[in-house]
Amino acid sequence: MANSYYYTRFFDEMGGRLDENYNNPRYDEINHLLTHSKYSFDDLGDHKYLTNIVSGKTPKGIKYLETGIPFLGSTHILFGNIDATDVPRIAEDIHNGVLASSKIKRGNVLVTIAGTIGRTAVYHSDDECNANQAVAILNLGTNEIDPEFLVHYLNSRLGQLFFGKLQHISSQPNINLEEIKKIKIIVPKKTMQTEILKKVNMIELQALKLEEDEENIRRESDSLLLGEMELNSTRQNKYFFKTGEGKSVCFYIFSNELSDRMNYLFYHFDYTILQKLQERYETEKLGCVCSEPIKKGEQPIYSENGEIAVIKTINLKNSYIDYKNCLKVSRDFYDSVPHAQIRKGDILIASTGHGSLGKVDVYDRDDPAIASVDLVILRLLPAYDPYFITYFLRSHLGAVQFEKWFSGSSGQIHIYEQDLNQFIIPKSSTQGIPMEKQKDIVSKITKKLEKLTELKQKSEKKWEEARALFEGSLLS
Template identity: 25%
Template sequence: MAIWSKVYYTETLKGQRLDSEYFDPTDLDIIGNLLDSCQAEPIGAGLCTVTSGYTPQYSENGIPIIRSGDLSELLITEDNLLKADPTENRIFYLKKHDVLISSIGCGSIGKVSIYLGEENTTGTVSEVTVLRNSTVNPFFLALFLMSDMGQRLIAREITGATGQQHLLPSKVKKILIPFPYEKHEWATKIYTEIVQRLSESKRFYLEAENIITYNLGVDSLTLEPNLFVTHTFKGTTASGRMDAEHFTSKSSTIEKLILDYSIRSNKEYLLGRLVTENKRGGQPLYCDDLNGLPVVNSKHVQAGQVILDRNRRCTSNSNNSLVLNFGDVLVNGTGVGTVGRCAAYLHDQPAIPDAHVTIIRTSQVDPIYLSVFLNSIAGQLQVQKHQRGSSGQVELYPEDIAKFYIWNAPKPIQDQVREMVIQSYTALEDTKRLLESAKKQVSNLFTEGGII
């Protein structure tokens, strides 16, 4: 059955749009209801300041920068952010309760988050629209924009073709926000509970890392970098490396600690001998079918979790890529600030990794324990040692991951780490369910009759 909308010519001029998607009947009904029954006002009518950040030159250390792909409906993990030197860049600093909207990027455009950190500690880029000094409760504003209704209104203002889409600040200003604002205080209580549960999830995961570093003895080591390292010519030629980072004393100290334990316990320590699979994914054949398998790329592999949220879909197991199963260990293979980031895949839903993600499978070490070990300082120092390439183009290849020294800890320790990660994951999933419930509550506030 054909579906169409009848609109006045003046409306097409006002919106500067002639595409049918912009005048979708469902969207027009939502807008009409918000205007007639809920006294809604556009964001640009003085509800808040609409601005955006600056894109800096990145460096190894400095101020964390939130990019469009970093936005999450839950809290943004600053451990995963790129850094920028404030002495060499003009940085747009975020303020507490800024609402952030991703304005570019397939799969991330339209994502909404709220910044809850301290002022003058974190910046953002030009591809992120910032809603600041809101006269609306910022928690309600974020939840409304995350809800199905808010996402439809955001999607309506996105311009450009697939792969080159943009959400301009001038378009964000047109998005309607419902009234009356004094009834929105419940959103603060909901978000407070969300933050508490996220903190609980993070605490469990940090405890898992601490179990490893304490029992391995990393805490008692001196890991200060030396000004120089003496190494044999034979050793440099065997490794095929001549860069100083590969021969840092910090990674050598960790490797000696693991090797000594392995000799005493008569256990294998080389990762390549402990795994049954160690390979990168392939290039998926993307599709618009929501029933396709979700694709996991490097931005979805966070430290300790694999994100399945608005992932692009692929038609099938294309290019002979592995299908991810529960317990697979995923390692980011590329990207400054993200290379070597690791997580166990704890979802029941099958997925496809892309060509920038390495999949590790093992039956000799608990895979969840292995993922935490690789994220710990003992694993990350080896990431720094084995990564290749210049600034901005670093890679960590499966053949180099196979050279990692792994502490094959006693089973009770591996079981303890696994239990902490499962508790962390459970708390995280509870948080997601709470957020989804809050988003539905926001949508249900507004019906044809107005506010319930």
């Protein structure tokens, strides 16, 4: 078989697990790095460091509310920080009752343990929150190790090697709590931890300032398309399909205005901007501007030695595709799923989940790839610029249509192919937005995004500099 390789392990080297991933020679680097430690190391699960570790859960029939206790999932835990912008909320009696064991308090360390493994952050808020089953909650509760130091360590190269080795590879990778306890941690004295963090934090502050500038540029680029189309909106960019949260409103419509949907979001008065779009421009339904039917990706069977990239929701960044961290499948699997194959110029849309649904990016490579089952693929007619349609779908004009057409509740939300077909876009015509005008708008937005990319590269360089300083402080 192409790209296969073989290795051997003696029984005394196998550590109680027989799976290929755990015993893979690429993790031999762990022992090499530990032997070059400047300080002693120990198990994370030692009571000197860890007083308790639990994972959250999602009770059957749980309902998300407009206000309440934040309920974190793995998508909210990033490397070193928590993004609670779009977090769903639960009732306080659920938090204090069935989920009492997974309460999260200031100073707890949170680790993603399902899906994307090993992203780690400290919870800094004084307000309690809770988490689902994809998050482990570590209570250090001692003076032996600083929570921020532990987070930097677990997010470092060595920490990520441990997560890679200990995880169980499947369609939903996971790691259990007992395995987290087995991670070896390098532990200088507390005063030295503080000194290391002080130096590292100085560089991280520079990276955060660059990211703040990135966000300002992103907001400008998001509003540019509306300005070019003279369809400005006063609405704040907060949508139920992204956050799982809504604001109480009261409105009515007559029975003869009802269609086949009974969801109030389908008739929300914010959609008057779509009427303005249709009044100002000749429009067409999205399904009619595709050269092929809109189609869904495929559940991949990953291969350690695969050569074909799989694009998943986590790889869509709503401004670029993260190719670096794509998992792979074999050429045989790629050939077996022609409906999921991606071509250069295809538009990829995340079709599930609060905070993920509605992310849109263009596949811009010649290399073969497939879309995962959580994405849908749009392949446009030549009269439409894929970047213009992508920018349109990212804008308020696209967001209100995702808001209107999504289905589901309680965190399990979807946008189906037949509903994407109904999205309204400007027609490529003299009464709509012809190709020449599409390209002009794309050019202006792209210039903004190029500045965004430049800032992102600078911030990533600073983050890498901070990581290198931290690791160099521990390893000779």
